[in-house]
Amino acid sequence: MSVARRPLPRVPRLLLVTGMSGAGKSTVLDALEDMGWDTVDNLPTSLLHDFVHGADRPRSNAHVAVGMDARSRGFDPAALPALLRSIPGVRPEILYLDATGAELIRRYGETRRRHPLSPDRPAEDGIGRERDLTAALRLAADAVLDTTDLKPADLRDHLRQRYGDEGDDLVVTITSFGFARGISRTSDLVFDLRFLPNPHWIEELRPLTGADAPVSEYVAAQDGWDDFMDRTEEMLAMLLPRYWEAGKTYVGIGFGCTGGRHRSVAAAIAMAERLRNRGFSPNIRHRDLGLRPNDSLEQGQERNQGPRDQ
Incomplete structure:
Protein backbone atom coordinates (compact mmCIF):
# COMPACT_ATOMS: atom_id res chain seq x y z
CA MET A 1 0.00 0.00 0.00
CA SER A 2 1.52 3.32 -1.00
CA VAL A 3 0.55 6.69 0.37
CA ALA A 4 -2.14 8.55 -1.51
CA ARG A 5 -0.44 11.85 -2.28
CA ARG A 6 -2.94 14.57 -3.06
CA PRO A 7 -1.10 17.85 -3.67
CA LEU A 8 -2.38 20.67 -1.53
CA PRO A 9 -3.29 23.98 -3.19
CA ARG A 10 -0.37 26.40 -3.34
CA VAL A 11 -1.56 28.56 -0.46
CA PRO A 12 1.12 30.61 1.33
CA ARG A 13 1.88 29.39 4.83
CA LEU A 14 1.71 31.72 7.81
CA LEU A 15 3.91 30.31 10.55
CA LEU A 16 3.92 31.68 14.07
CA VAL A 17 7.30 30.87 15.64
CA THR A 18 6.93 31.09 19.39
CA GLY A 19 7.70 29.26 22.61
CA MET A 20 10.40 29.54 25.23
CA SER A 21 12.89 32.40 25.07
CA GLY A 22 16.32 30.94 24.36
CA ALA A 23 14.94 27.87 22.56
CA GLY A 24 16.19 29.03 19.13
CA LYS A 25 13.62 31.42 17.66
CA SER A 26 16.23 33.63 15.97
CA THR A 27 17.97 30.61 14.47
CA VAL A 28 14.67 29.31 13.13
CA LEU A 29 13.73 32.64 11.57
CA ASP A 30 17.18 32.99 9.98
CA ALA A 31 16.89 29.48 8.52
CA LEU A 32 13.41 30.16 7.14
CA GLU A 33 14.61 33.43 5.60
CA ASP A 34 17.42 31.51 3.88
CA MET A 35 14.73 29.18 2.50
CA GLY A 36 12.89 32.08 0.90
CA TRP A 37 10.32 32.90 3.56
CA ASP A 38 9.38 36.47 4.50
CA THR A 39 10.25 36.74 8.19
CA VAL A 40 9.91 39.25 11.00
CA ASP A 41 10.65 39.01 14.72
CA ASN A 42 8.79 40.54 17.66
CA LEU A 43 6.02 41.92 15.47
CA PRO A 44 3.23 43.64 17.47
CA THR A 45 0.08 41.58 17.12
CA SER A 46 -1.83 44.62 15.85
CA LEU A 47 0.41 44.69 12.75
CA LEU A 48 0.11 41.02 11.81
CA HIS A 49 -2.57 41.48 9.14
CA ASP A 50 -0.76 44.41 7.54
CA PHE A 51 2.54 42.51 7.44
CA VAL A 52 0.95 39.51 5.73
CA HIS A 53 -1.08 41.45 3.19
CA GLY A 54 0.61 44.86 3.12
CA ALA A 55 1.46 46.54 -0.18
CA ASP A 56 5.17 46.62 0.74
CA ARG A 57 5.47 42.82 0.61
CA PRO A 58 7.14 42.15 -2.74
CA ARG A 59 5.89 38.58 -3.16
CA SER A 60 2.28 37.98 -2.24
CA ASN A 61 2.67 34.21 -2.60
CA ALA A 62 5.73 33.86 -0.35
CA HIS A 63 5.43 31.95 2.90
CA VAL A 64 5.49 34.13 6.01
CA ALA A 65 7.08 33.41 9.39
CA VAL A 66 6.42 35.68 12.35
CA GLY A 67 8.33 35.44 15.62
CA MET A 68 6.40 36.37 18.74
CA ASP A 69 7.09 35.78 22.40
CA ALA A 70 6.72 37.48 25.77
CA ARG A 71 8.64 40.53 24.49
CA SER A 72 6.17 41.19 21.64
CA ARG A 73 3.71 44.02 22.11
CA GLY A 74 0.16 42.72 22.58
CA PHE A 75 1.37 39.14 23.14
CA ASP A 76 -1.69 37.15 24.28
CA PRO A 77 -1.07 33.39 24.08
CA ALA A 78 -4.75 32.52 24.50
CA ALA A 79 -5.86 34.83 21.66
CA LEU A 80 -3.04 34.24 19.14
CA PRO A 81 -4.38 31.00 17.55
CA ALA A 82 -7.68 32.71 16.69
CA LEU A 83 -5.82 35.77 15.40
CA LEU A 84 -3.79 33.59 13.04
CA ARG A 85 -6.92 31.86 11.75
CA SER A 86 -8.52 35.24 11.06
CA ILE A 87 -5.90 36.17 8.45
CA PRO A 88 -7.38 35.34 5.01
CA GLY A 89 -5.55 33.75 2.11
CA VAL A 90 -2.89 31.86 4.11
CA ARG A 91 -2.48 28.48 5.78
CA PRO A 92 -1.85 29.25 9.49
CA GLU A 93 0.50 27.10 11.57
CA ILE A 94 2.14 27.38 14.98
CA LEU A 95 5.66 26.16 15.75
CA TYR A 96 6.38 26.08 19.47
CA LEU A 97 10.07 25.92 20.40
CA ASP A 98 11.00 24.34 23.70
CA ALA A 99 14.02 23.08 25.62
CA THR A 100 14.61 21.72 29.09
CA GLY A 101 14.90 24.21 31.92
CA ALA A 102 18.50 23.19 32.56
CA GLU A 103 19.44 23.77 28.91
CA LEU A 104 17.75 27.18 28.82
CA ILE A 105 19.59 28.21 31.99
CA ARG A 106 22.86 27.04 30.43
CA ARG A 107 22.21 29.07 27.28
CA TYR A 108 21.38 32.20 29.24
CA GLY A 109 24.54 31.69 31.26
CA GLU A 110 26.66 31.41 28.12
CA THR A 111 25.19 34.49 26.44
CA ARG A 112 24.95 36.50 29.69
CA ARG A 113 21.58 37.77 28.55
CA ARG A 114 18.74 38.47 30.96
CA HIS A 115 15.47 36.59 30.68
CA PRO A 116 12.73 38.99 29.48
CA LEU A 117 10.38 37.92 32.29
CA SER A 118 12.96 38.14 35.07
CA PRO A 119 15.40 40.98 34.28
CA ASP A 120 16.34 41.38 37.95
CA ARG A 121 15.89 37.77 39.04
CA PRO A 122 17.58 34.44 38.20
CA ALA A 123 16.80 33.09 34.73
CA GLU A 124 14.98 30.06 36.18
CA ASP A 125 12.31 32.38 37.62
CA GLY A 126 11.55 33.81 34.18
CA ILE A 127 11.64 30.39 32.56
CA GLY A 128 8.98 29.11 34.95
CA ARG A 129 6.77 32.14 34.38
CA GLU A 130 7.14 31.90 30.62
CA ARG A 131 6.32 28.19 30.57
CA ASP A 132 3.07 28.91 32.40
CA LEU A 133 2.31 31.95 30.23
CA THR A 134 2.73 30.08 26.93
CA ALA A 135 1.07 26.79 27.96
CA ALA A 136 -2.01 27.56 25.82
CA LEU A 137 0.15 28.13 22.74
CA ARG A 138 1.98 24.86 23.29
CA LEU A 139 -1.33 23.01 23.37
CA ALA A 140 -2.52 24.76 20.20
CA ALA A 141 0.75 24.27 18.29
CA ASP A 142 0.86 22.25 15.08
CA ALA A 143 4.42 21.26 15.96
CA VAL A 144 6.42 21.32 19.19
CA LEU A 145 10.16 21.22 18.55
CA ASP A 146 12.45 20.52 21.48
CA THR A 147 15.88 21.95 20.64
CA THR A 148 17.68 20.65 23.74
CA ASP A 149 19.76 18.10 21.82
CA LEU A 150 19.83 19.84 18.44
CA LYS A 151 22.96 21.51 17.16
CA PRO A 152 22.29 24.56 14.93
CA ALA A 153 23.09 22.53 11.80
CA ASP A 154 20.69 19.76 12.87
CA LEU A 155 18.00 22.33 13.63
CA ARG A 156 18.36 23.88 10.18
CA ASP A 157 18.21 20.44 8.57
CA HIS A 158 15.05 19.66 10.52
CA LEU A 159 13.48 22.92 9.37
CA ARG A 160 14.40 22.28 5.73
CA GLN A 161 12.65 18.93 5.92
CA ARG A 162 9.54 20.33 7.59
CA TYR A 163 9.21 23.73 5.94
CA GLY A 164 11.22 23.46 2.75
CA ASP A 165 9.16 24.21 -0.35
CA GLU A 166 10.17 21.09 -2.27
CA GLY A 167 6.62 19.86 -2.72
CA ASP A 168 3.57 18.95 -0.74
CA ASP A 169 4.28 15.30 0.03
CA LEU A 170 4.28 13.89 3.52
Whole structure:
Protein backbone atom coordinates (compact mmCIF):
# COMPACT_ATOMS: atom_id res chain seq x y z
CA MET A 1 0.00 0.00 0.00
CA SER A 2 1.52 3.32 -1.00
CA VAL A 3 0.55 6.69 0.37
CA ALA A 4 -2.14 8.55 -1.51
CA ARG A 5 -0.44 11.85 -2.28
CA ARG A 6 -2.94 14.57 -3.06
CA PRO A 7 -1.10 17.85 -3.67
CA LEU A 8 -2.38 20.67 -1.53
CA PRO A 9 -3.29 23.98 -3.19
CA ARG A 10 -0.37 26.40 -3.34
CA VAL A 11 -1.56 28.56 -0.46
CA PRO A 12 1.12 30.61 1.33
CA ARG A 13 1.88 29.39 4.83
CA LEU A 14 1.71 31.72 7.81
CA LEU A 15 3.91 30.31 10.55
CA LEU A 16 3.92 31.68 14.07
CA VAL A 17 7.30 30.87 15.64
CA THR A 18 6.93 31.09 19.39
CA GLY A 19 7.70 29.26 22.61
CA MET A 20 10.40 29.54 25.23
CA SER A 21 12.89 32.40 25.07
CA GLY A 22 16.32 30.94 24.36
CA ALA A 23 14.94 27.87 22.56
CA GLY A 24 16.19 29.03 19.13
CA LYS A 25 13.62 31.42 17.66
CA SER A 26 16.23 33.63 15.97
CA THR A 27 17.97 30.61 14.47
CA VAL A 28 14.67 29.31 13.13
CA LEU A 29 13.73 32.64 11.57
CA ASP A 30 17.18 32.99 9.98
CA ALA A 31 16.89 29.48 8.52
CA LEU A 32 13.41 30.16 7.14
CA GLU A 33 14.61 33.43 5.60
CA ASP A 34 17.42 31.51 3.88
CA MET A 35 14.73 29.18 2.50
CA GLY A 36 12.89 32.08 0.90
CA TRP A 37 10.32 32.90 3.56
CA ASP A 38 9.38 36.47 4.50
CA THR A 39 10.25 36.74 8.19
CA VAL A 40 9.91 39.25 11.00
CA ASP A 41 10.65 39.01 14.72
CA ASN A 42 8.79 40.54 17.66
CA LEU A 43 6.02 41.92 15.47
CA PRO A 44 3.23 43.64 17.47
CA THR A 45 0.08 41.58 17.12
CA SER A 46 -1.83 44.62 15.85
CA LEU A 47 0.41 44.69 12.75
CA LEU A 48 0.11 41.02 11.81
CA HIS A 49 -2.57 41.48 9.14
CA ASP A 50 -0.76 44.41 7.54
CA PHE A 51 2.54 42.51 7.44
CA VAL A 52 0.95 39.51 5.73
CA HIS A 53 -1.08 41.45 3.19
CA GLY A 54 0.61 44.86 3.12
CA ALA A 55 1.46 46.54 -0.18
CA ASP A 56 5.17 46.62 0.74
CA ARG A 57 5.47 42.82 0.61
CA PRO A 58 7.14 42.15 -2.74
CA ARG A 59 5.89 38.58 -3.16
CA SER A 60 2.28 37.98 -2.24
CA ASN A 61 2.67 34.21 -2.60
CA ALA A 62 5.73 33.86 -0.35
CA HIS A 63 5.43 31.95 2.90
CA VAL A 64 5.49 34.13 6.01
CA ALA A 65 7.08 33.41 9.39
CA VAL A 66 6.42 35.68 12.35
CA GLY A 67 8.33 35.44 15.62
CA MET A 68 6.40 36.37 18.74
CA ASP A 69 7.09 35.78 22.40
CA ALA A 70 6.72 37.48 25.77
CA ARG A 71 8.64 40.53 24.49
CA SER A 72 6.17 41.19 21.64
CA ARG A 73 3.71 44.02 22.11
CA GLY A 74 0.16 42.72 22.58
CA PHE A 75 1.37 39.14 23.14
CA ASP A 76 -1.69 37.15 24.28
CA PRO A 77 -1.07 33.39 24.08
CA ALA A 78 -4.75 32.52 24.50
CA ALA A 79 -5.86 34.83 21.66
CA LEU A 80 -3.04 34.24 19.14
CA PRO A 81 -4.38 31.00 17.55
CA ALA A 82 -7.68 32.71 16.69
CA LEU A 83 -5.82 35.77 15.40
CA LEU A 84 -3.79 33.59 13.04
CA ARG A 85 -6.92 31.86 11.75
CA SER A 86 -8.52 35.24 11.06
CA ILE A 87 -5.90 36.17 8.45
CA PRO A 88 -7.38 35.34 5.01
CA GLY A 89 -5.55 33.75 2.11
CA VAL A 90 -2.89 31.86 4.11
CA ARG A 91 -2.48 28.48 5.78
CA PRO A 92 -1.85 29.25 9.49
CA GLU A 93 0.50 27.10 11.57
CA ILE A 94 2.14 27.38 14.98
CA LEU A 95 5.66 26.16 15.75
CA TYR A 96 6.38 26.08 19.47
CA LEU A 97 10.07 25.92 20.40
CA ASP A 98 11.00 24.34 23.70
CA ALA A 99 14.02 23.08 25.62
CA THR A 100 14.61 21.72 29.09
CA GLY A 101 14.90 24.21 31.92
CA ALA A 102 18.50 23.19 32.56
CA GLU A 103 19.44 23.77 28.91
CA LEU A 104 17.75 27.18 28.82
CA ILE A 105 19.59 28.21 31.99
CA ARG A 106 22.86 27.04 30.43
CA ARG A 107 22.21 29.07 27.28
CA TYR A 108 21.38 32.20 29.24
CA GLY A 109 24.54 31.69 31.26
CA GLU A 110 26.66 31.41 28.12
CA THR A 111 25.19 34.49 26.44
CA ARG A 112 24.95 36.50 29.69
CA ARG A 113 21.58 37.77 28.55
CA ARG A 114 18.74 38.47 30.96
CA HIS A 115 15.47 36.59 30.68
CA PRO A 116 12.73 38.99 29.48
CA LEU A 117 10.38 37.92 32.29
CA SER A 118 12.96 38.14 35.07
CA PRO A 119 15.40 40.98 34.28
CA ASP A 120 16.34 41.38 37.95
CA ARG A 121 15.89 37.77 39.04
CA PRO A 122 17.58 34.44 38.20
CA ALA A 123 16.80 33.09 34.73
CA GLU A 124 14.98 30.06 36.18
CA ASP A 125 12.31 32.38 37.62
CA GLY A 126 11.55 33.81 34.18
CA ILE A 127 11.64 30.39 32.56
CA GLY A 128 8.98 29.11 34.95
CA ARG A 129 6.77 32.14 34.38
CA GLU A 130 7.14 31.90 30.62
CA ARG A 131 6.32 28.19 30.57
CA ASP A 132 3.07 28.91 32.40
CA LEU A 133 2.31 31.95 30.23
CA THR A 134 2.73 30.08 26.93
CA ALA A 135 1.07 26.79 27.96
CA ALA A 136 -2.01 27.56 25.82
CA LEU A 137 0.15 28.13 22.74
CA ARG A 138 1.98 24.86 23.29
CA LEU A 139 -1.33 23.01 23.37
CA ALA A 140 -2.52 24.76 20.20
CA ALA A 141 0.75 24.27 18.29
CA ASP A 142 0.86 22.25 15.08
CA ALA A 143 4.42 21.26 15.96
CA VAL A 144 6.42 21.32 19.19
CA LEU A 145 10.16 21.22 18.55
CA ASP A 146 12.45 20.52 21.48
CA THR A 147 15.88 21.95 20.64
CA THR A 148 17.68 20.65 23.74
CA ASP A 149 19.76 18.10 21.82
CA LEU A 150 19.83 19.84 18.44
CA LYS A 151 22.96 21.51 17.16
CA PRO A 152 22.29 24.56 14.93
CA ALA A 153 23.09 22.53 11.80
CA ASP A 154 20.69 19.76 12.87
CA LEU A 155 18.00 22.33 13.63
CA ARG A 156 18.36 23.88 10.18
CA ASP A 157 18.21 20.44 8.57
CA HIS A 158 15.05 19.66 10.52
CA LEU A 159 13.48 22.92 9.37
CA ARG A 160 14.40 22.28 5.73
CA GLN A 161 12.65 18.93 5.92
CA ARG A 162 9.54 20.33 7.59
CA TYR A 163 9.21 23.73 5.94
CA GLY A 164 11.22 23.46 2.75
CA ASP A 165 9.16 24.21 -0.35
CA GLU A 166 10.17 21.09 -2.27
CA GLY A 167 6.62 19.86 -2.72
CA ASP A 168 3.57 18.95 -0.74
CA ASP A 169 4.28 15.30 0.03
CA LEU A 170 4.28 13.89 3.52
CA VAL A 171 7.80 14.29 4.95
CA VAL A 172 8.90 11.22 6.93
CA THR A 173 12.11 11.26 8.96
CA ILE A 174 13.45 8.14 10.67
CA THR A 175 15.85 8.78 13.56
CA SER A 176 18.05 6.29 15.38
CA PHE A 177 19.11 7.21 18.91
CA GLY A 178 20.31 5.85 22.25
CA PHE A 179 17.98 5.94 25.26
CA ALA A 180 21.01 6.30 27.52
CA ARG A 181 21.68 9.67 25.90
CA GLY A 182 18.07 10.82 26.03
CA ILE A 183 14.98 10.05 23.99
CA SER A 184 14.62 11.49 20.49
CA ARG A 185 12.74 14.76 20.97
CA THR A 186 11.86 15.14 17.28
CA SER A 187 10.05 11.81 16.87
CA ASP A 188 6.27 11.46 16.94
CA LEU A 189 6.45 7.66 17.12
CA VAL A 190 9.19 5.88 19.11
CA PHE A 191 10.06 2.17 19.01
CA ASP A 192 12.34 0.46 21.55
CA LEU A 193 14.84 -2.10 20.23
CA ARG A 194 16.21 -3.06 23.65
CA PHE A 195 14.31 -6.37 23.59
CA LEU A 196 17.08 -7.63 21.29
CA PRO A 197 20.53 -8.77 22.47
CA ASN A 198 23.02 -5.91 22.47
CA PRO A 199 25.85 -6.21 19.89
CA HIS A 200 27.95 -3.86 22.02
CA TRP A 201 28.87 -6.81 24.23
CA ILE A 202 30.26 -8.84 21.34
CA GLU A 203 33.91 -7.94 20.99
CA GLU A 204 34.13 -7.99 17.20
CA LEU A 205 30.89 -6.03 16.77
CA ARG A 206 31.51 -3.34 19.38
CA PRO A 207 33.55 -0.96 17.18
CA LEU A 208 31.11 -1.40 14.27
CA THR A 209 27.65 0.12 13.87
CA GLY A 210 24.25 -0.94 12.61
CA ALA A 211 25.24 0.44 9.20
CA ASP A 212 27.85 -2.34 8.91
CA ALA A 213 26.78 -5.71 7.50
CA PRO A 214 28.08 -7.88 10.39
CA VAL A 215 25.96 -5.92 12.88
CA SER A 216 22.83 -5.66 10.74
CA GLU A 217 23.03 -9.38 9.95
CA TYR A 218 23.49 -10.24 13.63
CA VAL A 219 20.51 -8.12 14.64
CA ALA A 220 18.31 -9.45 11.85
CA ALA A 221 19.06 -13.04 12.92
CA GLN A 222 17.67 -12.53 16.44
CA ASP A 223 14.39 -14.03 17.55
CA GLY A 224 11.63 -11.43 17.34
CA TRP A 225 13.28 -9.17 14.75
CA ASP A 226 11.21 -10.26 11.75
CA ASP A 227 7.94 -10.16 13.66
CA PHE A 228 8.73 -6.70 15.06
CA MET A 229 9.75 -5.25 11.72
CA ASP A 230 6.79 -6.78 9.85
CA ARG A 231 4.24 -5.49 12.35
CA THR A 232 5.87 -2.07 12.62
CA GLU A 233 5.96 -1.74 8.83
CA GLU A 234 2.27 -2.64 8.56
CA MET A 235 1.36 -0.14 11.27
CA LEU A 236 3.35 2.67 9.66
CA ALA A 237 1.91 1.89 6.23
CA MET A 238 -1.55 2.27 7.76
CA LEU A 239 -0.80 5.38 9.84
CA LEU A 240 1.22 7.55 7.46
CA PRO A 241 -1.49 8.08 4.81
CA ARG A 242 -3.97 8.88 7.58
CA TYR A 243 -1.65 11.48 9.07
CA TRP A 244 -1.43 13.06 5.61
CA GLU A 245 -5.20 13.02 5.15
CA ALA A 246 -5.59 14.67 8.57
CA GLY A 247 -3.38 17.56 7.43
CA LYS A 248 -0.09 16.53 9.05
CA THR A 249 2.82 17.22 6.70
CA TYR A 250 5.72 15.92 8.82
CA VAL A 251 6.07 12.67 10.79
CA GLY A 252 9.12 11.68 12.83
CA ILE A 253 9.76 8.00 13.57
CA GLY A 254 12.35 7.07 16.20
CA PHE A 255 14.13 3.77 16.76
CA GLY A 256 16.01 3.61 20.04
CA CYS A 257 18.43 1.17 21.66
CA THR A 258 20.82 1.62 24.56
CA GLY A 259 23.71 3.54 23.01
CA GLY A 260 22.24 4.45 19.63
CA ARG A 261 24.96 2.81 17.54
CA HIS A 262 23.86 -0.77 16.75
CA ARG A 263 20.26 -2.04 16.99
CA SER A 264 18.52 1.29 16.43
CA VAL A 265 20.73 2.14 13.44
CA ALA A 266 20.08 -1.25 11.82
CA ALA A 267 16.34 -0.88 12.40
CA ALA A 268 16.21 2.68 11.00
CA ILE A 269 18.04 1.67 7.83
CA ALA A 270 15.93 -1.47 7.34
CA MET A 271 12.64 0.33 7.95
CA ALA A 272 13.58 3.15 5.57
CA GLU A 273 14.12 0.57 2.84
CA ARG A 274 10.80 -1.11 3.60
CA LEU A 275 8.94 2.20 3.46
CA ARG A 276 10.65 3.14 0.18
CA ASN A 277 9.34 -0.10 -1.27
CA ARG A 278 5.85 1.08 -0.28
CA GLY A 279 6.17 4.42 -2.05
CA PHE A 280 7.37 6.67 0.76
CA SER A 281 10.58 8.72 0.67
CA PRO A 282 11.88 8.74 4.24
CA ASN A 283 14.88 10.72 5.41
CA ILE A 284 17.28 9.07 7.88
CA ARG A 285 19.08 10.73 10.78
CA HIS A 286 21.44 8.83 13.10
CA ARG A 287 21.67 11.05 16.16
CA ASP A 288 24.29 9.15 18.16
CA LEU A 289 26.11 7.19 15.49
CA GLY A 290 29.27 9.30 15.69
CA LEU A 291 29.76 8.85 19.43
CA ARG A 292 32.30 6.42 20.83
CA PRO A 293 31.30 3.10 22.43
CA ASN A 294 30.86 3.47 26.19
CA ASP A 295 30.82 0.36 28.40
CA SER A 296 29.63 2.14 31.54
CA LEU A 297 26.78 3.86 29.69
CA GLU A 298 25.62 0.63 28.08
CA GLN A 299 25.91 -1.39 31.29
CA GLY A 300 24.25 1.22 33.48
CA GLN A 301 21.30 1.62 31.15
CA GLU A 302 20.78 -2.11 30.75
CA ARG A 303 21.02 -2.69 34.50
CA ASN A 304 18.08 -0.34 34.86
CA GLN A 305 16.18 -2.29 32.21
CA GLY A 306 16.69 -5.67 33.84
CA PRO A 307 18.76 -8.70 32.69
CA ARG A 308 19.99 -8.61 29.11
CA ASP A 309 21.51 -11.17 26.81
CA GLN A 310 25.09 -10.22 26.16
